[in-house]
Amino acid sequence: MKSKFFGIGFALLTGSALAAPTAPTQPVTAIVGYAPGGAADIVMRQLAAIMQPKFPAGLIVSNKPGAGGSTAVAGLVQAKPDGLQFAFVPNSNVSLSPQLVHLPYKNPDDLEHVLDVVSFSPILVVSSSSKYKSVSDLVADAKKPDGNVSVGFPGVTTLSHFSVVSLARASGANLIEVPFAGWGQGGPQLMGGQISAAVAQPSEAVPQIQAGTLRALGSFSEQRQSGLPNIPTLKEQGYPVSFVARYLVVTTKGAPKDSVKYMHDAVKEAMDTKQFKDFVKERGMELTYRDGEASKQASWNDYRNFADLLKQIGPIK
Known part of the structure; x- marks a missing residue:
């Protein structure tokens, strides 16, 4: 009886191990929709440096600037959903840009959300x-x-x-x-x-x-940012203007679930390192983890808030 239960337990353990996503056998590209030296580029390259061992076939950071980051997201939306391309983007690309210009994506549902990483205000x-x-x-x-x-x-x-x-x-x-x-x-x-x-x-x-x-x-924050306590808000100075930028990882809708989970777990593990936590603090940002579903919900909240603000301030040219 003991050996029978051991066999069942071993089978379950083996099944769980087999179910865990394995490392990609092809290079994975992390797209940044801005030129080198910008916030998205700086943060993604810091993550990539920590994550490299998780991607033995290669993890490539590719800068594809254009249209305020929207060009990169548009390309990702239209790409083959093979789980080999991801993008590190601000929430404005997901929730604001499609409300202002014609793009091949219309709202947060058109992207697979992987996770939120950091947040801050400009x-x-x-x-x-x-x-x-x-x-x-x-x-x-x-x-x-x-x-x-x-x-x-x-x-x-x-x-x-x-x-x-x-x-x-x-x-x-x-x-x-x-x-x-x-x-x-x-x-x-x-x-x-x-x-x-x-x-x-x-x-x-x-x-x-x-x-x-x-x-x-x-x-441009509601309250002084914890990483920048000496910088007064615009609100303090008489200008009620505040925004929060979320930076998140997204991929093509329909990408394999194992690929999405592998990227999620690799980024989350990097986020939990002292190296990345120190980097985030030194650069005046907040570590802001949300899983894929919570990230998507946050993008929809942003989408609705931006829509309301656009009604108040009028069109942006």
Whole structure:
């Protein structure tokens, strides 16, 4: 009898082991819809460095900038659902962009959500040599007939773009919009004086703020971000504008469940390492885990919230 139960237990254990997803036998591509040096690129490359041992055939980070990140997502939606392509994207690409421009995907249901990784709110920054010491300083200049205040951001239809438009509407300021492909392009423009200010992600700007080359005027957050306690919110300064950027992993709808689970587990394991936790904290972000289903629900909540805000502020061009 004992040997019989042992045999059953061994069979169950063996079955469970066999059911566990195995490592991909072909290279897997992690797509980033922005140029090197941007938030998505920085975070994904940090994850990939930790995850490499889980992908013996290769884990390739591929930058495909265009249309504020939407080009990469559109390509993923139309790709073969083979479980070999994933994308690391902000929630704006999933929940805002399809409400603003014509894309081959319409809403969060058109993507397979794998998991949420980090979250943060954008920050408004200027060069440390700028005359602007607060958001009010910048707004006051932008209200002048000859103000000529330009604000850069990483791509149209992004959350950063939405932040600039919302600040302009809330303040009545004339802010000249200057989209760029990513912080690798926008940072030099700001430091070189080609633009007055920029909306940046903490992971991009914090090192330069700490080095004293950038000054943060305000955070587009409801409350001061825990990783950036010295940066006042725009709300504190009289401008009720706040947004949260979620960065998540998605793949093509219909991708094999084993491939989705393998990527989920590999990313989650990387997220749980001290190396990644320290990186997130140092860059002023929050570790924000949601599994695929919870991530999809969050994307739908964002979709509805963006729809309501679009009704309030009008169309974005």
